[in-house]
Amino acid sequence: MLFAFLSRFCNSIKMANRAGGSARRVPETEAAITYVQCDGLAVMKIVKHCHEESCSNMEVAQGALLGLVVENRLEITNCFPFPKHDDTMDEEEYQLDMMRRLRRVNVDHFHVGWYQSADVGNFLSQSLLESQYHYQTSIEESVVVIYDTKKSARGFLTLKAYRLTPQAIAMYKEGDYTPEALRNLKIGYESLFIEVPIVIRNSPLTNIMMSELQEMIPDEEGSKFLDLGTASVLEGQLRSLMERVDELNQEAIKFNRYQQLVVRQQQDKHRWMVKRAQENAARASKDEPPLPEEDVNKLFKPLPVPPRLNPMIVAGQINTYSQHISQFCSQSLAKLYLTQALQNAKEAKQTN
Incomplete structure (x- = not known):
């Protein structure tokens, strides 16, 4: 995984963008990015890279997104993959060199985010949150694009763009993941990310070519959309869901257990204070000086609060898996009823 160097790289990107000019930035008084416009070439590069990595190495594919900001939209016009972590080259130098070379050939070289492959909604993780935080604090308009290889292979093109919410950025700036801090920020797994709509743009010539190719596709090719072989996908989702539920x-x-220890400590603290008060009362009745006051917090040190960030992320993963399972089940049932109706019509035709 390439999350380790993203913090250093984002600062370098920020300096490189400043050196080569800057994309049109959205003023603070205007609305933020309302949608992402992605060129078809960039989408095809992302799809190709993600499927190659998932099929050959079963690894997560990651890459850089290049483009510019125009008014309230973020245009993604090009991309390139991150080098593999087992390569000998320096990742940060490689990416900066790629941006310089693209600039020389008059290609959009401004860094506007990054992309990552996913396997049926398993993208949400602490590493992704930290990486997007570094990107978004360095490059204000940056997004992370998630491409789901498994769902797309089943006929559901899944390409989504996400940005961190202001609450999530404030959470990472404070670095406090205690229940009280999260409650004060009013943040949960449902408010970590905000999804930005994606619009895929092709040139008119490309649209004409695609229309001609669609007419050339034989009619029998359309039967693949009634494929009922979603059992393997559902099985994988259910297994992942069970693992996340166990983890949660x-x-x-x-x-x-932490709450029980806190209650037990409070009881011990109360008993100690009552005992000390009784001892001082007995010494006062004998005209003896009271026992010296001691810092109760030193005797009973506060227990460290377990961080709640990981449970919140796991809860978000469970919610994502549940939504995907519901979607796949509804699609499978629709196909099942459709094929059943076709089968009944075929049998009725054979009977007649």
Whole structure:
């Protein structure tokens, strides 16, 4: 994974963008990015890279997004993959060199975000949050584009763009993941990211060519859209969902144990204070000086609060898996009823 160097690289990108000019930035008084416009060439590069990595190495594919900001839209016009982590080259120098070379050939070289492959909604992680935080604090308009290889292979093109919410950025700036801090920020797994709509743009010549190719496709090719072989995908989703539920259960056990220890410590602290008060009262009745006051917090040190960031992320993963399973089940049922109606019509025709 290439998350380790993203913090250093984002600062270098910021300096490179300033050196080569800057994309048109959205003033603070205007609305932020309302949608992402992605060129068809960039989409095809992302799809090709993600499928190659998932098929050959079963690894997460990542890359840089290049483009510019025009009014309230973010245009993604090009991209290039990150080098593999086992390569000998320096990742940061490689990417800066790619941006310089693209600039020389008059290609949009401004860094506007990054992309990552996913396997049926398993993209949400602490590493992704940290990486997008570094990007978004260095390049204000940057987005992360998630391409789901498994769903796309089943006929559901899944290309989504996300940005961190102001609450999530404030959470990372403070670096406090205690329950009180998260409650004050009013943040949960549903308010970590905000999805930005994506519009795929092709040139008129490309649209004409695609229309001609569509007419050339034989009619029998359309039967693949009635494929009912979604059992393997659902099985994988259910397995991942069970793993996340078990993980969330373990986090809940840890937090419950912490709460029990806090209650036990408070009881011990109260008993100690009552005992000390009784001892001082007995010494006062004998005209003896009271025992010296001691710092109760030093005797009973506060217990460290377990961070709640990881459980929140796991809860978000569970929610994502549940939504995907619901979507796949509804699609499968629709196909099942459709094929059943076709089968009944075929049998009725054969009977007649």
